[in-house]
Structure formats: C-alpha cells, structure tokens
Amino acid sequence: MGNKLKREEHLQKIKDAIANSDLSEEEKSNAWKHIEEWYAEDQAFGTLYEKLAEISPKIEALLEELGLI
Numbered sequence: 530m531g532n533k534l535k536r537e538e539h540l541q542k543i544k545d546a547i548a549n550s551d552l553s554e555e556e557k558s559n560a561w562k563h564i565e566e567w568y569a570e571d572q573a574f575g576t577l578y579e580k581l582a583e584i585s586p587k588i589e590a591l592l593e594e595l596g597l598i
Contacts, residue, residue: 539597540564540568542595542597543564543577543581543591543592543595543597544561544564546591546592546594546595547560547561547564547588547591550587550588550591551587552585552587552588556584556585556587556588559584560581560584560585560588563577563580563581563584564577564581567580578592578597578598
C-alpha cells in the first residue's frame with residue numbers, strides 16, 4: 530500500500546506542477562493525456578517521464594525541480 534500512496538503523491542506533484550506551469554494549453558493537455566494513459570496502464574515512472582519530456586523540455590525541468598528525476 531505504501532508504494533501506491535507514494536505513486537499517487539508523485540502523480541499529484543506532477544499534475545500540480547503542470548497546472549501551475551507556463552506551458553501552453555496544448556502542452557498541458559498532451560501532458561494530462563499521457564498521465565491518464567500511464568495511470569490506466571500502470572506503467573513505470575521512467576516511461577511516464579520520457580513521454581512527458583517529449584512534449585516539452587519545460588516539463589522535464591519541472592520534474593527535475595520537483596526532485597522526481
């Protein structure tokens with residue numbers, strides 16, 4: 530159960546960072562889409578980070594700032 534809680538905390542940090550970022554609405558929408566797909570498929574965080582980083586270098590910087598990568 531601890532891993533699930535930790536994963537949900539990480540997801541919330543990512544969602545908050547994206548929502549509060551200066552990304553375009555299209556970049557935010559694409560990021561949300563990947564997060565929802567990832568969560569539904571329960572993929573590893575590394576895969577999620579890679580997909581989000583492909584959307585915009587700003588997202589990778591946000592994840593680094595959060596200490597998640």
